[in-house]
Amino acid sequence: MREVPDRLATKLMLAADLLATQGLDDTKTEDIATATGIPKATLYYYFSGKEEILGFLFERVLDAVEAAVAEAAAGDDPAADRLRRVIAAHLLVFAELPMPSLALQLDLGRAARLPDLSLRSRQSFVDPVARLLSEGARDGSLRKVKHPHLTALALLGAITTSGVNAVSPSSTPSIATVTEVVTSFVMDGLATTANRARK
Amino acid sequence: MREVPDRLATKLMLAADLLATQGLDDTKTEDIATATGIPKATLYYYFSGKEEILGFLFERVLDAVEAAVAEAAAGDDPAADRLRRVIAAHLLVFAELPMPSLALQLDLGRAARLPDLSLRSRQSFVDPVARLLSEGARDGSLRKVKHPHLTALALLGAITTSGVNAVSPSSTPSIATVTEVVTSFVMDGLATTANRARK
DNA sequence: TCCGAAGTTGGACACGGAGTCTAGAACTTG
DNA sequence: CAAGTTCTAGACTCCGTGTCCAACTTCGGA
Numbered sequence: 001m002r003e004v005p006d007r008l009a010t011k012l013m014l015a016a017d018l019l020a021t022q023g024l025d026d027t028k029t030e031d032i033a034t035a036t037g038i039p040k041a042t043l044y045y046y047f048s049g050k051e052e053i054l055g056f057l058f059e060r061v062l063d064a065v066e067a068a069v070a071e072a073a074a075g076d077d078p079a080a081d082r083l084r085r086v087i088a089a090h091l092l093v094f095a096e097l098p099m100p101s102l103a104l105q106l107d108l109g110r111a112a113r114l115p116d117l118s119l120r121s122r123q124s125f126v127d128p129v130a131r132l133l134s135e136g137a138r139d140g141s142l143r144k145v146k147h148p149h150l151t152a153l154a155l156l157g158a159i160t161t162s163g164v165n166a167v168s169p170s171s172t173p174s175i176a177t178v179t180e181v182v183t184s185f186v187m188d189g190l191a192t193t194a195n196r197a198r199k
Numbered sequence: 200m201r202e203v204p205d206r207l208a209t210k211l212m213l214a215a216d217l218l219a220t221q222g223l224d225d226t227k228t229e230d231i232a233t234a235t236g237i238p239k240a241t242l243y244y245y246f247s248g249k250e251e252i253l254g255f256l257f258e259r260v261l262d263a264v265e266a267a268v269a270e271a272a273a274g275d276d277p278a279a280d281r282l283r284r285v286i287a288a289h290l291l292v293f294a295e296l297p298m299p300s301l302a303l304q305l306d307l308g309r310a311a312r313l314p315d316l317s318l319r320s321r322q323s324f325v326d327p328v329a330r331l332l333s334e335g336a337r338d339g340s341l342r343k344v345k346h347p348h349l350t351a352l353a354l355l356g357a358i359t360t361s362g363v364n365a366v367s368p369s370s371t372p373s374i375a376t377v378t379e380v381v382t383s384f385v386m387d388g389l390a391t392t393a394n395r396a397r398k
Numbered sequence: 399t400c401c402g403a404a405g406t407t408g409g410a411c412a413c414g415g416a417g418t419c420t421a422g423a424a425c426t427t428g
Numbered sequence: 429c430a431a432g433t434t435c436t437a438g439a440c441t442c443c444g445t446g447t448c449c450a451a452c453t454t455c456g457g458a
Binding site: 136162178197 | 304309332340354355359364379394
Binding site: 005039040041042045 | 434435436437438
């Protein structure tokens with residue numbers, strides 16, 4: 001994959017709509033060419049195939065997530081507050097890159113089989129959040145959990161599923177509403193105090 | 200799609216491995232034929248195409264989820280306890296149908312575009328759980344949430360993401376561990392009491 | 399038992415889309 | 429302007445999907 005010039009990168013974003021609605025396999029190379037205004041031959045000049053185009057789009061999303069999460073997780077304030085920011089920041093990426101995010105979620109299988117991407121998503125979100133959970137246990141703002149990585153993964157699932165729902169064409173809830181719902185769900189849990197796990 | 204005889208249905212499950220590892224598009228009809236022992240012509244006699252075969256597998260998973268959730272959500276005991284059972288039951292489906300579940304998650308986009316399936320998943324999980332949340336608010340075992348459906352969806356995301364992780368070939372955690380993690384995450388939340396949302 | 403309908407399969411094939419290739423146009427830079 | 433590099437049109441190959449058909453088997457009545 002040759003280095004992709006900005007001009008192309010921008011145009012490529014226009015393909016996200018197609019990919020998010022039809023999925024990669026129902027999208028012909030020619031369709032991508034028409035939608036982006038980049039001729040097929042040029043696409044193949046830069047990418048080795050359709051899959052790599054998709055991968056390029058996905059990287060953009062992961063870059064955004066990584067940056068957003070990293071920024072939100074930094075700071076000296078209580079980990080609980082930072083975690084709240086992480087949730088909001090991640091969901092904001094869905095609002096900013098709705099179509100690529102949707103495409104990523106929908107062609108998740110492809111993403112998983114794309115070499116680096118599954119590692120990337122782990123490193124962009126799971127690791128930092130797991131770290132945050134440990135810090136929170138230390139500063140007393142977060143409950144001490146037994147498996148920070150697994151917990152972070154569950155959190156990621158809650159966020160992405162909710163986020164996808166929020167940016168889906170048929171969606172009613174706004175990102176703001178979803179952020180509120182997810183945050184409350186994640187921070188406070190669902191049980192009333194009396195019904196929490198005894199330990 | 201003609202009604203599929205049991206003999207075939209059983210054999211078809213053998214295709215789940217392929218689909219879960221390679222995804223539908225990298226799996227040729229001929230591969231499915233070899234893996235299941237069902238000749239290509241016969242496959243086309245029953246299904247209109249590859250996609251419908253995938254759909255058939257997905258339905259099986261959704262059937263299992265629906266049944267498991269329905270059973271777990273029933274009863275007269277506190278909604279909190281029933282919710283715990285629902286989580287465990289759903290994760291158990293991953294353990295029982297690992298490959299089809301994996302395939303479903305990985306080809307999520309296809310599933311979403313498959314007419315009924317997205318509705319089904321809503322009806323199998325989101326609706327019953329949302330109901331459970333309302334009941335819990337009434338019987339005092341669960342916190343009153345503003346948006347039961349959105350909350351249920353977030354919960355679904357947490358479960359499926361964790362479940363997929365648990366049955367992935369490279370996975371370390373067992374379903375039992377994951378169940379424990381998710382349950383504690385969902386019921387108790389992550390914040391310490393002092394750091395819960397003031398209201 | 400016999401017949402017709404339905405199920406089952408091999409094998410040939412048309413069709414469409416992915417990706418390759420080549421020649422040359424259009425830029426860029428010295 | 430010369431010599432590279434980038435970009436593009438268009439023709440072409442290859443391969444997998446899905447179709448078709450002709451034969452063979454199975455099964456449920458009458």
